[in-house]
Amino acid sequence: MLLVSQLIVYPIKSLGGIGLQNARVTDRGLEHDRRWMLIDANNRFLSQREHAQLALFSIIILDTGLEVTCRSDGAALLIPFVPQTKQMIDVSIWDDTCPGQIVSNEANEWFSKKAGMDCRLVYMPDDVHRQTDSRYTDADGITSFSDAYPALLIGQASLDDLNSRLAEALPMNRFRPNIVFTGGDPYSEDIMNHISINGADMYGVKLCARCVLTTIDQDTATKGKEPLKTLSQYRRKGAKILFGQNLMMTAGGTISVGDELQVHTTHTEERFIVGPQITEA
Structure with a gap:
């Protein structure tokens, strides 16, 4: 079973995040996010x-x-x-x-x-309705001041797998997700298409390309080389290093830590495949 373990919003873009027990779902992301x-x-x-x-x-x-x-x-x-x-x-x-x-x-x-x-x-x-990239979403899709999409989903198993390859484990806040879940295999979020949490529908639309922000310690603001150095060895696709899945959302409802994440359909397109993948969530 896949269970929501963290909900995080970043009200002011690129500043600190806030862990929540419950979050209202809107069509441009979790309430207050960016x-x-x-x-x-x-x-x-x-x-x-x-x-x-x-x-x-x-x-x-x-x-x-x-x-x-x-x-x-x-x-x-x-x-x-x-x-x-x-x-x-x-x-x-x-x-x-x-x-x-x-x-x-x-x-x-x-x-x-x-x-x-x-x-x-x-x-x-x-x-104010800021459109998302119509190459990957419906033309009427909107987002907040996020980089490109309403929300980011990452599995705890993916971070655990990454940390098993690092000399020093890194916290999830390096990747600034909105929804973290436990259960499943590492990188199972890569191929999630239609998912729902407590009746709220969400859709995986694009794997998230990672940048130097992931190398900044969120407690001290100091920079390092990880995790990009290690991720580049096994999560590179073309010129991009991928970690996490960008989501679109359908407004309505509230989701909570502990809710079950249900996977209704998965992607089969090549652009969602990075190395060996599972076929079932």
Whole structure:
């Protein structure tokens, strides 16, 4: 049996994640996931890839909004769920451009000071629909400020297999998944197509290509060579190193840690196959 073991959201893109016991499913991901984002002077998203210090911001969800703590000095900021400005600007995430709402001057000043660079905080209102890549999803698929898709699924067995190959085991937070499950074989998530959790339907659409963010220690913001060095030896397909499955979601319902993950169909296309694979979940 496959069981959900972790649910994680990252309310502000590329900052710390929050482990949850329950999460509401929306068509653009788990509720609150990557609905906020830091941008630079050119309105481009900021990421740990270039700014590892972003790992040092922790977040908790309160009834009134997000509480962000800068772990380097303990300073905290409350970000209300409703932005304090009406200013909308076009922001860019990779090759995409979509509207974002400036949250507040206070947030801009606080993050600029604590991150040590000029930045602003934007929010994605409900009426902003950022499309996913139509090569892999339906044309009406949407996502938040995530890199490309609403959610990421990884099996604990996959991380366990990777860690068996490493000199020092790494935690799951290096890979920033939204849903982690136990049971099954390593990399069984690769070929999952239609799955459901507590009646919420989800669809695997593309294996996740991994980048240098996975080499950043989320507790210290220091960089290393792993896990990419080891993953490249057995999880490379063409120029990409693959670990985890990107998901689309159908809005509705709540999922919880301990729920059963049911696999209804699996992929057979070559692009989902990386080395020897199981045929049943």
